Amino acid sequence: MNPLESKKTYQDYVDKKSPNSKILKNCFNAFWVGGLICTIGQVILNICKERGFDTQTSGTIVSILLIGISAFLTGLNLFNKIGKFAGAGSLIPITGFANSVVSPAMEYKSEGYVMGVGGKMFTVAGPVLVFGISASILVGIIFLIFNTQSVTLV
Amino acid sequence: MKKLGKQTIKFDNPPTILECGSIVGPKEAQGPLAKYFDQTLEDEFWGEKSWEKAESKIIKETTNMVIAKSGISSQDIDCVFAGDLLNQCISSSFGLREINIPFFGVFGACSTFVESLCLGSIATESFANHVLCATSSHFCSAEKQFRFPLELGNQRPPSSQWTVTGSGAAILSKDGNGPYITHITPGKIVDMGIKDANNMGAAMAPAFADTLITHFTDTGRSPNYYDAIISGDLGYIGKDIAIDIAKSKGYNIKSNYNDCRSSYF
Amino acid sequence: MNINWANVFEISSLLKCFLVGGIICIIGQILIDKTKLTPARILVIFVTTGAVLGGLGIYQYLVDFAGAGATVPLTGFGYNLAKGAIEAVKETGLVGAFTGGVKAAAGGIAAAIFFGYIAALISKPKMKKQ
The missing domain is CATH 3.40.47.40 (Stage V sporulation protein AD)
Structure with missing residues (x-):
């Protein structure tokens, strides 16, 4: 058996050789940590609704609080320990977005407060904003096209 | 030279x-x-x-x-x-x-x-x-x-x-009593298309094996001429792959081959 | 401060939230373990999917069912962007397509920038443990 016969045979051989992550354990941890973070969000949401805030504002408050907590935990060097354990459980909720903004900012502090912290904040999270906002613009335009009867253009 | x-x-x-x-x-x-x-x-x-x-x-x-x-x-x-x-x-x-x-x-x-x-x-x-x-x-x-x-x-x-x-x-x-560098075999770049940045051992093993086997062919030596064959940075996966590749070309390096990375940590 | 704590900790809403949020994270974990996608790409997939499903009106059902379980994951961020764009288009036409998304996500984006800068200022990067 010659694994080097072609690039394809080598890649298949390497895939077989490489150890698998413990996927069941990882999914279990992602499930309960992710669920817990969302539940904390739900509690905050419920408190906001009880206080009379409308849905949109309540949602924004949840985002701001979760982002603030994640930024704080990242700054204390704690978030990456959570992330190593929980994987998608901390990456997928809005906490992952916050961590991906703070971590390069911390890393590049040695290069200054303007170009370092300021300039490198969005090296990981930038694509999220680019694609998310662009997708929303497209959604808006497509909605407009399909609903020109009920909406005026200007 | x-x-x-x-x-x-x-x-x-x-x-x-x-x-x-x-x-x-x-x-x-x-x-x-x-x-x-x-x-x-x-x-x-x-x-x-x-x-x-x-x-x-x-x-x-x-x-x-x-x-x-x-x-x-x-x-x-x-x-x-x-x-x-x-x-x-x-x-x-x-x-x-x-x-x-x-x-x-x-x-x-x-x-x-x-x-x-x-x-x-x-x-x-x-x-x-x-x-x-x-x-x-x-x-x-x-x-x-x-x-x-x-x-x-x-x-x-x-x-x-x-x-x-x-x-x-x-x-x-230039002058001294050893240990001596008697031969060098500069290796070629060998790219077998591994794109996974998290599996560098697999990316590097083919080049290591190619250089090692070329060295054996050029010098006429076999693996057991050496007390030890050591690679720097293949890791335990790359090390296994290197042994397999050498074996498929007729060279058994298993007994005297080791890798620094798998020994470091 | 008259908060009805029984409503805040209403079990069935928290349970639905926990389950849906957890399941969305499991989907992300499968992508992490089974594919070679980097974290940034996975986040992009989630936010775009949320925007598309939000635009189609499908994600709304998940939000009605699970609340924060659907809005806290990054798919919810995408849904929020899309919903904002649609609302703004209804009010102001074409311009709304450009303003609506960013307006809806304004709080989150501003918080990420502001808290991010402060956290970076007061922190010190440390070596990763294995």
Whole structure:
């Protein structure tokens, strides 16, 4: 058996050789940590609704609080320990977005407060904003096209 | 010196490795090779304000230490071959700013140290009496440049590499009593299309195997001529793959082959 | 401060939230373990999917069912962007397509920038443990 016969045979051989992550354990941890973070969000949401805030504002408050907590935990060097354990459980909720903004900012502090912290904040999270906002613009335009009867253009 | 076979160079006057030394970081100091390092560090900063400055300090101190150990004055060293992983090899070039020795910067990624030994040996057969070879790497500066910020909460798969924090240096001498560098076999770049940045061992193993087997063919030797065959940076997956590839070409290296990375941590 | 704590900790809403949020994270974990996608790419896939499903009106059902379990994951961020764009288009036409998304996500983006800068100022990067 010659694994080097072609690039394809080598890649298949390497895939077989490489150890698998413990996927069941990882999914279990992602499930309960992710669920817990969302539940904390739900509690905050419920408190906001009880206080009379409308849905949109309540949602924004949840985002701001979760982002603030994640930024704080990242700054204390704690978030990456959570992330190593929980994987998608901390990456997928809005906490992952916050961590991906703070971590390069911390890393590049040695290069200054303007170009370092300021300039490198969005090296990981930038694509999220680019694609998310662009997708929303497209959604808006497509909605407009399909609903020109009920909406005026200007 | 003369060429043997396809790629190997045999030295008529083999250079001696006069002295060598290394300084490593705290994680490496906990590994099985701990007692062989000249100095180990308490943390990855060593008093500096950035990872890159720390790495420069490590290579500077390592080269100074090796020169002191050798008893040779730095003015008697004819040139230095040094390199590292960072852009423009700034770790070596900034770290060795004050060494006042003609400087050849080299880049060979994980093969940099052996590359500098190869070029240094060729230099001793031409113009040099003494040559300094050095290299360095730093986990944090490598992650910053090539992968992700340290504080990012991502999971690393089991095959991912862990860059060594440390520096190694050696002085080659035209005359001496050994250990000698008798042959060098510069290797070709072999790209089998592995794109996974988390599985560098698999990406590098084919090149290692190709160079090793070419060496055997050029010199007419077999694996058991050697007491030990050592690779630098394949890791335990790359090591297994290298053994398999060599076996498929008819060379059994299993009994005397080992890899530094799988021994480091 | 008259908060009805029984409403805040209403079990069935918290349970639905926990389950849906957890399941969305499991999907992300499968992508992490079974594919070679980097974290940034996975986040992009989630936010774009949320925007598309939000635009189609499908994600709304998940939000009505699970609340924060659907809005806290990054798919919810995408849904929020898309919903904002649609609302703004209804009010101001074409311009709304450009303003609506960013307006809806304004709080989150501003918080990420502001808290991010402060956290970076007061922190010190440390070596990763294995």
